[in-house]
Amino acid sequence: MKRSPFVLLVLALFITQCDTGLQETFIREASQKPAGVTRTDKGGGLLKNASGTAIEEDKTDWRTAPFYTGYVRFNPAFPNPISSGFVTLPVIVTATDQLPNGLTLRGYNDQGRFTLLDEIAQTGLPGSYTFNFDISLLSASGSVSTIKGLHRLYIFDRLTGEMVSYGDVLVE
Numbered sequence: 001m002k003r004s005p006f007v008l009l010v011l012a013l014f015i016t017q018c019d020t021g022l023q024e025t026f027i028r029e030a031s032q033k034p035a036g037v038t039r040t041d042k043g044g045g046l047l048k049n050a051s052g053t054a055i056e057e058d059k060t061d062w063r064t065a066p067f068y069t070g071y072v073r074f075n076p077a078f079p080n081p082i083s084s085g086f087v088t089l090p091v092i093v094t095a096t097d098q099l100p101n102g103l104t105l106r107g108y109n110d111q112g113r114f115t116l117l118d119e120i121a122q123t124g125l126p127g128s129y130t131f132n133f134d135i136s137l138l139s140a141s142g143s144v145s146t147i148k149g150l151h152r153l154y155i156f157d158r159l160t161g162e163m164v165s166y167g168d169v170l171v172e
Helices: 005-030
Strands: 072-074 086-093 103-108 114-120 127-134 149-157 163-171
Touching: 005 163, 072 163, 086 149, 103 127, 114 127
Parallel strands: none
Antiparallel strands: 072 086, 086 127, 103 114, 103 149, 149 163
């Protein structure tokens, strides 16, 4: 059975539009007010109660955007919540050359400025990578006392600027 090039073109455009719609929905969800957090310990494990159930796990945190599904995934930030010091966010790249120019991690500081928290320069090869940043970067003055509360963080593709993931960190 021979397929018309026109039919293939229409099918390709339809698939692209579906992906674009899913990505746009993901970005709208990321722009909503932060709610919930995945509570983790200093080693990255989920904090659990006496019966072994996670104390709090936000299933919307650290999902991979539709454009990047299958290429990269994220483990929850830790420790979370945090009162001072460094937060770690593990990244696992699963495909070669899908993110060759790396990733950036950003968040809004207490003055409303979109601040660079950390970046990974090259992620072109499969493997484990890590964002690591001092939580005080979310404070314009550097004082953690001004940033108590829930903060939404965003991960972007350094080449395209497209959003790859987002999640929340609680500063206590």
